[in-house]
Amino acid sequence: MGEVRVVEEPADGARAADGLVVLRGVDKHFGALHVLQDIDLSVARGEVVVVIGPSGSGKSTLCRTINRLETIDSGTITIDGRPLPQEGRELARLRADVGMVFQSFNLFAHKTVLENVTLGQVKVRRLGRAASEEKARVLLDRVGVGAQADKYPAQLSGGQQQRVAIARALAMDPKVMLFDEPTSALDPEMINEVLDVMQQLARDGMTMIVVTHEMGFARSAANRVVFMADGRIVEEASPDAFFSSPRSDRAKDFLSKILHH
Ligand SMILES: Nc1ncnc2c1ncn2[C@@H]1O[C@H](COP(=O)(O)OP(=O)(O)OP(=O)(O)O)[C@@H](O)[C@H]1O
Numbered sequence: 192m193g194e195v196r197v198v199e200e201p202a203d204g205a206r207a208a209d210g211l212v213v214l215r216g217v218d219k220h221f222g223a224l225h226v227l228q229d230i231d232l233s234v235a236r237g238e239v240v241v242v243i244g245p246s247g248s249g250k251s252t253l254c255r256t257i258n259r260l261e262t263i264d265s266g267t268i269t270i271d272g273r274p275l276p277q278e279g280r281e282l283a284r285l286r287a288d289v290g291m292v293f294q295s296f297n298l299f300a301h302k303t304v305l306e307n308v309t310l311g312q313v314k315v316r317r318l319g320r321a322a323s324e325e326k327a328r329v330l331l332d333r334v335g336v337g338a339q340a341d342k343y344p345a346q347l348s349g350g351q352q353q354r355v356a357i358a359r360a361l362a363m364d365p366k367v368m369l370f371d372e373p374t375s376a377l378d379p380e381m382i383n384e385v386l387d388v389m390q391q392l393a394r395d396g397m398t399m400i401v402v403t404h405e406m407g408f409a410r411s412a413a414n415r416v417v418f419m420a421d422g423r424i425v426e427e428a429s430p431d432a433f434f435s436s437p438r439s440d441r442a443k444d445f446l447s448k449i450l451h452h
């Protein structure tokens with residue numbers, strides 16, 4: 192078991208300077224719906240932030256703005272001190288710097304597991320075939336699916352597919368990994384094998400933003416919990432503080448629902 196990390200609470204300026212992913216005053220609308228409202232969030236290098244909150248609160252939209260799958264109306268987002276590129280090759284590079292794992296596995300169905308993990312390395316990172324395959328095999332071993340390299344995604348369990356998706360993202364040497372409910376489509380017996388891989392990543396120092404309601408994971412892996420409701424960050428705290436003594440009524444109400452069902 193890794194040691195418990197201390198949640199640092201530096202002055203705002205210090206954290207912003209230190210932030211690998213920094214959102215400042217981010218607003219986004221979908222038509223009349225104000226889906227992200229004045230979001231300020233700074234995630235330090237090596238920090239693991241769990242985002243939690245009711246359905247429709249904007250968690251997925253937040254993730255999607257960070258790798259520019261969604262544009263924002265106002266505010267700024269920087270990754271490693273650089274504003275998000277608008278388009279073109281720079282944007283492709285940004286997407287590689289920001290690994291994303293979704294609820295549904297999003298693997299290429301007509302490509303083998305190995306090809307799924309080599310494709311981006313060759314296209315975006317310009318790695319040669321042999322080097323990209325070697326790296327893919329190392330990563331597939333690391334997430335425990337090395338033996339499945341020549342199969343197609345449909346021949347794998349959901350848990351195995353999700354671990355391939357993680358390996359595929361890692362193959363790009365991302366600076367940060369975003370996970371949007373990575374275990375919520377999995378059968379219960381497969382949830383832990385994916386969470387274990389994520390735990391290990393966290394221990395290895397990966398910067399991670401994880402939307403999940405898996406409180407065990409949040410308690411053991413997260414440095415900070417961010418609670419969202421109605422497009423706003425309502426509360427931020429260490430996992431222990433958040434789960435044992437939430438401050439806002441919204442968080443109390445939400446936790447009573449997920450704890451009692
Ligand atoms: N492309 C879109 N066009 C219009 N409205 C959208 C779009 N994507 C999301 N929304 C709306 O924005 C709000 C926030 O959605 P989002 O998916 O970010 O919530 P969430 O917190 O991830 O919810 P869940 O826990 O159900 O995944 C919801 O009301 C949703 O219906």
Ligand SMILES: [Mg+2]
Binds near residue numbers: 250251252371
């Ligand atoms: Mg969502």
